[in-house]
Amino acid sequence: MNITSVLHVGATGLVGRDVLARLLDDPRATRVVAPTRRPLSVAHPKLVNPVVDFDALPATADWWKVDAVICTLGTTMRQAGSREAFRRVDHAYPLQVARHAQAAGARVYALNSAAGADQRSRVFYSRVKGELERDLEAVGFESLVLVRPGLIGGERQEHRAGEAAASVVLRVLGPVLPRGWRINPATRVAAALVDATLAPQPGRQVVDAALLAG
Template identity: 45%
Template sequence: MVDGKRSALILGASGLVGGLCLRRILASACYEQVTAVVRRPLEVESEKLAQRVVNFDRLEQELRDIRADDVFCCLGSTMKKAGSQEAFSRVDYAYPAAAARAMKRNGSSHFLLVSALGASEKSLFFYNRVKGKAERAVLEEDFPFVTIFRPSLLLGERHESRFLEGVGVKAAAWLSPVMQGPLRKYAGLEANKLACRMVREAEQALTSSRSSVLTLESDSLQRSL
């Protein structure tokens, strides 16, 4: 920290949640410096923002000289976009794990990870097993604070077209009013709510009495604001 101000690192800033999260971090009075690790430059300008174009397959080495108090990991893909289970696992598990190893060595105090509803290494579903592995990899680094977010289907305007996901988003929006009680956690979640909660958890972690590890399920994220 510099003069009581915090610094942040964000991975996945070109995505739906990451882009919204970046905007909120840049607008927060708590942060003096923000580093976005990207494959290609973002069309975002701010005196607070430093963009680092990296090779994600060498992420641990690429991050070796970056310092940040809070790490926002919003990386994520789909099987269709990734093209194979191996490629999907690389984006959704290997990259977050590499970031966690590097930033723990660099002295980061809080790692905030976007996971998924149903994440578990014991899941019958490949997607959820990968997300569970990513959670374990982050927890193993023993950061002073870890916050894991497990959203359901995220609602919001994406840059790229995902046909099947788009159908799911429309269905989720239509069904949301009837998804109450035990079904609430399966209701679609506005991506902006998730981004707001991520930044709020980072801002408040040092001043609240929360536990060092906090896992937030989708139904609690619905009540974020």
Template identity: 40%
Template sequence: MATKKALIVGATGLIGGYCLQALLKDPAYAGVIALVRSPQPTTHLKLKTVYARFDNLEPALAGIEVHDVFCCLGTTIKKAGSQQAFREVDFTLVLTIAELMRKKGAIQFLVISSMGADKNAKVFYSRVKGEMETALKHVGYPCLRIIRPSLLLGSRKEFRLGEKVGTLLTPVLQLLLRGPLGKYQPVQAEAVARFMVMVAHQEPSSGVHVYESDMICRPKGMKRQKDQK
């Protein structure tokens, strides 16, 4: 009998929308809570939607206790409006949610990062993602799972030139990017979401686990994941 509950943040985004559907179908979860800023159309007996201002999260999270937290937050500098606004979402907001839910007893935190995330990267986007990963490792979760997808494919509400180009070039890239270069292939957002929910049940269920993009389409390759203490 299912007893676990999950919180998903970013359920109205590209990966988050697919992740929400996967969680609702997963028999391991008795309930799913979606923390959102704007209305989302999904209804389900297992689903509870909580609306919140992301600059005032504590009241919205009062009384919410879950086992797993799925964080699918992410934006772009263009959409956010500035580097600082981007950092507020992809670093500060992610870390704030992680800290609040850990205090409430959450055991596992799963987060979408990015291929190339590195706190020492010269590229601002990759550096912020790397700083986010590093900060999460110090929150104290018994289990932290970091998923690093490459260029995402899927239907977004907003236009992103890089992803459109990636979609058009996918057949060519699949031929060229093989072997060690496989992790650079574009990946479907739905596949990322399914993978995220799948690894929530994987052993070991403790420690820090980093999954590179090439593992997403080849689950058996998870033996090559980077386990970090």
């Protein structure tokens, strides 16, 4: 598959910022569409930045016409404030984007999912992630990439106390921990998403936390 145009949702997050920078720097991507709630501070000749309301995405907009999608949308229960709001951001939005883009011709979808994603999980977070993976498979992309990081390392714009504490512990214990339990640098997660999108393989691929470990 020849992939030259990519739609990227979630461009303002920790992983998303790095994904956007990589796409803009990579000569294989000649057009990058990054819909956001507010205008990005980035300017680039190949960047298209429609300002959107994710609760009312325009299904017939021309910018849906891309070869591939990278999704790094996501929140936390604390930020969302409720299970309903969390599910909307981490399931409804990514799935709606997938359906609109696939209907317009996209053949590849790469998702920043999570370690432990399982539609049968008793843990709400993991169950939502697993349900999204299941529902994306039903959309019918030629290539579906599921990147499943554990704890992601990097400089976030917002402070997450629990993740910060866990990061300190994992950095100390990292050398003796199994690779699947180590911190996954945001740069490695972003690289896995971009590389799998611009050089896609047919079918479903999973990139697990052990492969992303620092």
